[in-house]
Amino acid sequence: KKLDPQVYQDCTTPTDGMIITQNTVFCPGEYTIPNGISIGANGVSLDCNNATLKQGNPYENEINGISLIGISLSTVKNCNLGDYRKGVYLESATGNKISNIYSNLDSIIEGIVLTLSTDNLINDNSFIGIGPGFKLDSSPSNTITNNFVRAGVDSGDIKDSDNLIIYNNNFGSGGGAGGGDFEIRTSSSINFSNNIVLNLIWPISMAFAVL
Numbered sequence: 001k002k003l004d005p006q007v008y009q010d011c012t013t014p015t016d017g018m019i020i021t022q023n024t025v026f027c028p029g030e031y032t033i034p035n036g037i038s039i040g041a042n043g044v045s046l047d048c049n050n051a052t053l054k055q056g057n058p059y060e061n062e063i064n065g066i067s068l069i070g071i072s073l074s075t076v077k078n079c080n081l082g083d084y085r086k087g088v089y090l091e092s093a094t095g096n097k098i099s100n101i102y103s104n105l106d107s108i109i110e111g112i113v114l115t116l117s118t119d120n121l122i123n124d125n126s127f128i129g130i131g132p133g134f135k136l137d138s139s140p141s142n143t144i145t146n147n148f149v150r151a152g153v154d155s156g157d158i159k160d161s162d163n164l165i166i167y168n169n170n171f172g173s174g175g176g177a178g179g180g181d182f183e184i185r186t187s188s189s190i191n192f193s194n195n196i197v198l199n200l201i202w203p204i205s206m207a208f209a210v211l
Contacts, residue, residue: 014053020044026051036084038067039074048079055083064089065108068096076101086113087127090139093117101125111149114139114161123147133171136161144169156182158190165191172198 011027018033019040030052037053039046046066055063065084066076072094081087081103087110088098098112098120111127113135114120122144127133131151134144136158143165149155155171158164164187171182182197184190 011049014048014051020046025049030054032056033065034063036064036067038069039071039076041074042071043073045075045077046079047075047077050078050080052080052082054081057083064113067091068093071096075099082108084108086110088112089115090117090120091115093120095119097121097123099124102127104128110135113137114142118142121145127151131155132157134158136164140164154181154183156184158183158187159185161187163189167191167193167195170196170198172196 011025014026014031014033014037016033017035018037020037021041021044023045025047026049028049028051031054033053034056036055053065055065062085064086065081065088066079067089068074068076069091070093073096075097076088077099079101081101087103087108088101090096090113094117101112102125103111108129111131111133112122112125115137117139118141120142122134122142123146126148128150131149132154133147133149133151134156136142138160140162141164142161145165145168147169149170150172
């Protein structure tokens, strides 16, 4: 669920194309950010403070809401995202924490996407709508825990990503044609445990995968 914003004496108003290079707390509110926001330094924290960031032209381009490319040991939390191709995008990213991200996926295509990224913690996020909530490609050794997904296409889409920990999540169908299945392909040593899986046509769809 959405979190109530906290009151901070000093907060920052998000701007289009903003690059975060130090610990930052956004001011609560709703903002149109057509080109998204990037984390530009290792070891920094972005607390959106329940601010809502929207792209403004849904589905018309490949813009990501918040990007971490080549970033390590940073935190992104408490963000409401809409209208982006990918809500949070990690590429070649290591040891980051993504938590308390909320999106109605009717206005976003993919929730959290990892490419070539390892040892990240994805926890306490909520995605409702078309999905997938999570998409991993060539991203081993990540942890996905305590998340809530109601997706009409796929709750999760995992490819070529070994040694994952996926536990204590709540996955279910949002009523779309795909049925919200959790798809795992060409991956091995997946710890898939203590998850609630509801109303999925194919709860766990595996192709050349080993749990």
